[in-house]
Amino acid sequence: MSPVVHATGVRMSYGDTQVLNGVDFAVAPGEVSCVIGPSGSGKSTFLRCVNGLEPVLGGSLRVLGEEVGYSLREGRYRPWSPKEFASFRRRIGMVFQRFNLFAHQSALENVACAPVHVLGLPAEQARRTAMDHLERVGLAEHAHKRPHQLSGGQQQRVAIARALAMSPELMLFDEPTSALDPELVDEVLEVMRGLAADGMTMVVVTHEIAFAREVGDRLTFFADGVVVESGPPAELVANPGHERTRAFLSSVLSQREKAG
């Protein structure tokens, strides 16, 4: 099977700051691919490129069989229109660190919003499906609440349900638990475990090494805009191949070991 995400030499910069310096990265269908790396190493930026939220400047980034942002016609690449971007993003679910629930809508409305306004489903049907998705993340009884009435963990679960409601072929998670109080992390990870078990293809940027080891099929270490190394999680954590990886892993784990 051809990979769901296939990046070769992806480069990207914000103005003069080179952020991605040639990223090579691939995700096979059904794979759970975890990404770690120090702050500023370009993990979020890469996810945003995969989703077409930021334009790639060089290299090739093929996602779900398309070169992100361009269609090949008559031997030339033509940039996408906003509509083409929209229908591409429809196929990908994205969960943000800060949840980004629509602040003026209830949990149910958040989940039903895109099916109604993007897919054009009838409101009634969309609400029924939305309810099913809320049930799946264990929030059926909070359906009527506004985001600010929910805890962080609940908000993040609504955000996941909202993405699932579009039946995505690929889910991207950008540090989904790092804005949560420690006690609330588990309820979100639990939902993600369920997704992985159902065979969803996922790319997860996370600092939760335990989760990566338990659920991830592959762990990739980013630094300075490139992939430093990549491999099965348990192996990478136990025997990092590079000094940078070792240093990073030990700094992330140190606090926690002391606590244990």
Next chain:
Amino acid sequence: MSPVVHATGVRMSYGDTQVLNGVDFAVAPGEVSCVIGPSGSGKSTFLRCVNGLEPVLGGSLRVLGEEVGYSLREGRYRPWSPKEFASFRRRIGMVFQRFNLFAHQSALENVACAPVHVLGLPAEQARRTAMDHLERVGLAEHAHKRPHQLSGGQQQRVAIARALAMSPELMLFDEPTSALDPELVDEVLEVMRGLAADGMTMVVVTHEIAFAREVGDRLTFFADGVVVESGPPAELVANPGHERTRAFLSSVLSQREKAG
């Protein structure tokens, strides 16, 4: 020596919600007293009462030898005026979870502000002392920067320097590291270790059990607005006396053990 903080049966509520239900708590001079407990258990509220930022409704709360908010005169307690509150708070340093640096002032101005405007020191002298305090927290070269130009860890260290500049007799810390990225936590804890070593009396609300075990003289567990139990940190962590304490500790530690 009489205790620096001595709470007996302190009660407090926001409107109808009873938040503190009779807190008994004491801190001896030079002691580092750590406080843990689930979200909403009233830890922050208690610290705010100690500082006179919230009025106590019942019980007795004696801090630095005074009944917070009242002076005893001719056999009756008379409430303090805003001025009396101000001169009481001058003697106590407080560090907030969200730093709360003055957004319109540089790091140096933040530290020199209270000495000039509250103690009435000459500006030049206040700046010199402020510089010393910034040096102590390792930020002399960032003195001219505005809060938004500093990292979270740096901001928190400026906040500590700002409190120290008033030469407080007691320092209160309300989750000083929980808003920080994991890599930045250590630099702040390092400064606090230094303070403890210098014999400062401190009350620290924290989730960093490792820090409490290493530096704390006493660890107190809050739940539902009361002190559930209290004791030397290592003992309390190893052998919690109550089921609630055990459950809380295991939930806080679970993630981290898995990671290790």
Next chain:
Amino acid sequence: MRTEPFTGPSGERIPVVRTRRWGRLAAAAVAILVVGWLVYVMVVNPRLHWDKVAEYLFHDRILDGIWVTIEISVLATVLGLLLGVGMAILRLSHNPVLSGLATLYIWFFRGTPVLVQLIFWYNLAFLFPELVLKIPFTMIGVKWDTNEVMTGFTAAMLGLGLNLAAYFAETVRAGIQAVDKGQTEAAYALGMTPAKRMRVIVLPQALRIIIPPTGNEFISMLKTTSLVYVVAGHDLMTNASQIYKANNLIMELLIVASLWYMLMTAIATFLQSRLERRFGSDAVRLVRGGGRGARLLSKAAA
């Protein structure tokens, strides 16, 4: 404040005295005295005929004028708001020509006095006796007599509405920009087009920022409508002044007009605060406010 007494070392109760804030009380007393005296002096003033004030308060022409004032204010505000949203979106557009034109529009209409604009529209026939809309290089089209199209009412709508739109455009732009960027990202990530994101996600949230200044603009519009006297409009202020021109009761009629304006302002302020509560910051909080906000909200709903 503290509800119970302290217990002394030997178990005895030590009472808490309640402090009186003498400074506060004194300030309050002085303030009330001054206001009261001002009111008294106005009321007993022999040169003011309060009976006449009462007589004219519900005079037909005053009531007609109020109606005109409200009608024009509401319509001009609605027109201004619709156009203002359009201008704000143009102004934020990536197309430099369109955003430049919106900037020009805003600057032009903020820069010229409303009075001038009213006179200009009303007397458009002076410059263009006929309004012609035709397909270029043909003889097919429509033609109107400018004076028939440009009635006092149309001129008032255009003059006030276009002007207000320039002010609203800035307000709406600020509102749109204040919506958290994360909302836009989430909308895009779900596959919305830019236009859909604006309509479904951003504008509803921008309301929170837009409502308070809109209320203010409406309140000041209530009084700006008095300028329609230059287009032969008969709003409250114009009618009041026409009455005093005939009967010489200038102060009395100004008081009548002011009383009505104050009433309208009070009602508008009330409606504004209702709207703010409905669409305001509490309803569109971006960060979780903790248990407190939620509790307040559910209380308000109960």
Next chain:
Amino acid sequence: MRTEPFTGPSGERIPVVRTRRWGRLAAAAVAILVVGWLVYVMVVNPRLHWDKVAEYLFHDRILDGIWVTIEISVLATVLGLLLGVGMAILRLSHNPVLSGLATLYIWFFRGTPVLVQLIFWYNLAFLFPELVLKIPFTMIGVKWDTNEVMTGFTAAMLGLGLNLAAYFAETVRAGIQAVDKGQTEAAYALGMTPAKRMRVIVLPQALRIIIPPTGNEFISMLKTTSLVYVVAGHDLMTNASQIYKANNLIMELLIVASLWYMLMTAIATFLQSRLERRFGSDAVRLVRGGGRGARLLSKAAA
């Protein structure tokens, strides 16, 4: 956008075409045509005497009027701002009487038309021929002839300034309330009194919110000053209308006045954006903006 070509499966280069946004270009072209046509039609209109516009543009009375307009606007804005800060603080005070009075003040002055207030102050002598300030129950005090105290200038200042203060009070209050609560807590925790906290910490940060609406109020004040004609003032608009009343070149003089108002607005807008940059949101950011903001800032400073 993408700067380099793609590489095909066999290593060949596949070029990227640049898209032209035809819709955008068309919209821009239409917009420019319409504006250009409007300007053209105005310029060549045989009924407008542009030579007269040029002649009166620097007429003595016009220049005098501009000066009066600027002077009154600046002074009234300053007065309004000072009083407005005071009212905002009173309004936020815990003393219900003081905050009630501030609410009353705001409602009263927002509720009555400026025109009425100007007429009221200027003609105070009609109600009170003499202003007496004396110690009650004694004969000791001072007395002035109202008409000598209440010149047109004083009346204009009072009328415009007190009115503006009511609007500013709301703006300043919003600004104060928008300052993060944490700032107040930190100030208290450091031992500041409420007054010191307000002066040293809160007000400087509230500037960020206060400056943009203040700029808007000033710009609209430039045009509101035209109301001083009721107190025998001679601002730009009044002088322009006096000229056209004499020579009937109505459109021409309105254009002259508008050109000047637009110039003043442009200058005020420029100053406003300078102030915003100096005290605005970037300078008083509450949350850390990440590397990006810091970099932009240091670039701007370089």
Next chain:
Amino acid sequence: QSLDGGSTEADSAGAAPAVTLDQAPAEEKAADVINAITPDESLAAKVPAKLKSDGLKVVSSIGYPPMELYASDGKTAIGFDPALARAIARKLGVKVTITDEEFNSQIPGVLTGRYDFVISSMTDSPERQKQVTFVDYVQAGAGMIVKKGNPAGVNGPADLCGKTVSVVDNGSSMELAEQYSADCEKSGKKAVNLLKFPGDQEALLQVTGGRAQATITDYVVAAYKLDDPKLDIEAIALEGTESPWGIGMKPDNQQLIDSVKGALDSLIASGEYGKLLAAWNLDKLAVQSAVINGGK
């Protein structure tokens, strides 16, 4: 619709159908006189077609008693100017509508064709003649209003030197006051301190409030205000200040100008003009014949 059709139903006047002429409102003091006027056939035949179809559209700035004011319903214009406008319309056999406009909006209204003529106590001045053509219908002089008892001792123009005088900031009374001020300076005395206001009520308020010692206005208006006991004022006529007031029309509408002039001449000749003046107690203002652009 085709634009070059010239679809104006050009001068197809012919035998117009008989119109029912407007009756004067009940509160109009000259109502009887007006309602008795019948159309003059020869004048009616020459009336512009548009007037016949749309009626005579008159503009006046209501609020200047006794020349133009509202009846007690606050909507119907009465006073000498509306009375004369109604009389002219009846003479010409056309209907009439009288609209209120702010004083300075009236000439633009006539020029843009919104109104046929303005009749609003408007002094026929050479400056205004550049815009509109006047048919002069009265000859009016200026007067001063002072406080009852004349505490400032103002009896003529010479007494105004160094005093404060309020005027409406437009038109003849302001020019008059400026001229008096210049005269004062010429004779070595202090100039007049002039305060200019948008309306005569604001100007009058300065006299009753004590800021100004006198206000200059049209004498007929000053005399009318004497009847209001609240005001506590007296009026002084200013001799030698008479000038004509005119009905203003668009200069290129010669047919209309001729009709109005003809109607006014006919009213004067029949004595109905005199009765209208008498009804409003304004006999002093009478002119002998309708003059075109008589103002100097």
